[in-house]
Amino acid sequence: xxxxxxxxxxxxxxxxxxxxxxxxxxxxxxxxxxxxxxxxxxxxxxxxxxxxxxxxxxxxxxxxxxxxxxxxxxxxxxxx
Numbered sequence: 001x002x003x004x005x006x007x008x009x010x011x012x013x014x015x016x017x018x019x020x021x022x023x024x025x026x027x028x029x030x031x032x033x034x035x036x037x038x039x040x041x042x043x044x045x046x047x048x049x050x051x052x053x054x055x056x057x058x059x060x061x062x063x064x065x066x067x068x069x070x071x072x073x074x075x076x077x078x079x080x
Contacts, residue, residue, distance in 0.1 A: 004040045006059040017057065020044075 008019040016029035022039035028046075029035070034054045037044040047053040 001063050002060045003063045004038075004043065004058065004060050006057070007036060007038055007040060007043055008057040009034060009036050009045065009054040010057055011054055012052065 006019065007021075008017060010017045011029035011031065011034050013033045014029050014031035016031070018027045018029050018034075018036050020027050020036045020039050023041045024037065025039050026035055026037040026046075033048045035046040037046070043058060045051075045054065
């Protein structure tokens with residue numbers, strides 16, 4: 001099972017780095033060539049021409065049934 005820590009892309013046309021911070025948070029770059037959606041719940045990409053329109057910047061960790069607490073603490077996902 002994967003846990004999304006950061007849902008982000010960089011537009012290869014205008015250079016914007018766009019981040020979706022919560023579910024259904026659709027964010028587009030300033031030129032409108034690509035968008036990101038889903039926050040930490042899912043990764044959704046929209047683009048004009050091809051996958052080459054953007055660079056993937058998302059951060060995802062693998063989490064098994066027994067949560068790796070040290071990894072979650074490093075990602076600031078648990079109370080310290």
